[in-house]
Amino acid sequence: MRREQLDPKLSPSDVVHFVRVDDAPYLIGDFNKASPTGVLEPAVVVELRDLIWLDPDHAIVGPPYDWKDQYICDISVSAEAKSGSRDTLRRILYDQPVEGLAGITLGDVVDYRDRGRPADLQILKAAQVGKKAD
Numbered sequence: 001m002r003r004e005q006l007d008p009k010l011s012p013s014d015v016v017h018f019v020r021v022d023d024a025p026y027l028i029g030d031f032n033k034a035s036p037t038g039v040l041e042p043a044v045v046v047e048l049r050d051l052i053w054l055d056p057d058h059a060i061v062g063p064p065y066d067w068k069d070q071y072i073c074d075i076s077v078s079a080e081a082k083s084g085s086r087d088t089l090r091r092i093l094y095d096q097p098v099e100g101l102a103g104i105t106l107g108d109v110v111d112y113r114d115r116g117r118p119a120d121l122q123i124l125k126a127a128q129v130g131k132k133a134d
Contacts, residue, residue, distance in 0.1 A: 001061045009087065012053040013078040019047040019064055021093045025112050028069055042072040042112045046092070072112055 003010050006017050027040040050062035075089045094107030101109075 001059055003057050003059065006049075006051075006059075006061065007077065007088070007091075009077045009079045010051070010059075011078055012056055012059075015051055017049045017051055017061065018075055018077075018088050018092050019049055021046055021096070022066060025072060025093075028071075030071075032069065032071065043069050044072060044075075044093070046070045046075065 010017065022045040025042045025044045028043045030036045030039055030041050045066055045068050047064050048067050049064050052060040052062075054060065072089065072093075075092070076086065077088055079085075080087055090107065093112075094105060096106050098104045098106055098109060
């Protein structure tokens with residue numbers, strides 16, 4: 001299959017193609033990380049296809065399969081990882097339409113924080129601010 005048929009940003013250093021997100025994101029511990037810290041991170045079930053590159057423009061593409069517990073922060077192609085762009089995540093998650101709201105995408109109504117301070121520290125900080133206000 002030609003690279004442009006899947007995603008023009010793919011390169012031979014990419015071994016999977018992110019097809020879509022299956023269901024809503026959820027929080028899991030960072031136990032799959034190289035140096036786990038115990039914080040909760042947003043994750044999803046994604047549909048992937050394995051890639052075996054024949055040359056820079058052509059790949060053998062495997063059948064789609066589900067991959068559980070994919071950290072949202074790790075959804076990218078190698079070119080995006082270098083540039084910091086989030087186009088793959090936008091394509092498979094944020095650009096999806098919200099059922100019952102014509103013309104509204106998920107990215108218009110929610111932003112799953114996938115970089116920066118961990119979610120559990122954000123919640124703790126908000127709880128502490130609430131206590132100070134009392």
